[in-house]
Amino acid sequence: MSLNLFLIFLLASAAAAATGVIFRPGPWYAALKKPGFTPPNWAFPVAWSVIYLLSAFAAARIAVLPGAGLALALWSAQIALNTLWTPVFFGAHRIALGMAIIGALLVTVAGMTLAFWALDWRSGLLLLPYLVWLGIAAGLNWRIWRDNPGAGAAPR
């Protein structure tokens, strides 16, 4: 583990986290029909803060190991997809496109967890909260898509 590496992965995570501050749920999200398992609003920043810290820490552990190329490539892909989802969903109100992105993100994070686990099982373990939370978020995006026809913005 190197502190410099941890701080760089944290910078990447900060870019993803910033989307949650810049593109707020607001009245549009509040008015959507949401399923019973929808977490309360306060849970989102708490969960994401924990997830970003754990995944940056796991990446910093992995990055010093030989053969970490695949695991770090998957880490790059998840942080870019993660940064993309919030402005698409909360900024552009593109619910169906958000579903496609969060689906790709879920597959990427599942692959990343396996790649981390194979190199160092403790680092893989640190990614499990991400996988669980993303499962909930993807289910939420799915139900919002299904239960709110016409609530999203039309493709431009």
Next chain:
Amino acid sequence: MSLNLFLIFLLASAAAAATGVIFRPGPWYAALKKPGFTPPNWAFPVAWSVIYLLSAFAAARIAVLPGAGLALALWSAQIALNTLWTPVFFGAHRIALGMAIIGALLVTVAGMTLAFWALDWRSGLLLLPYLVWLGIAAGLNWRIWRDNPGAGAAPR
């Protein structure tokens, strides 16, 4: 170089590229006062396509080398910051915040180019178009900020 690695870095780049399709410049950008060195609109997708391909290819070359942790951490940070900039600037019309993000991105890409160069100078060379184009984009963001007081959205 591994094809799988290239495709994963390309997936990350596709997430960043998607922001340019989803958050279009539109009439807001057209109406801004812009400096004489502003590239024509068609140049942006062309330049970014070349840059994303070259930087994904460079990352795939680097990812198989020993000691690539720092270079790949910087690659992660640049793709997240890159994905963040477009929705902030073209989606939320936050010109000053865009300037802060593109400044951080420029520093990150400069550091990444050095880190790539140190491992494999050919891969470092592949990143030079990115650095040059980013210099132009940052200069453009700066001049738009300076020359269009009141054109951006207020912080929410």
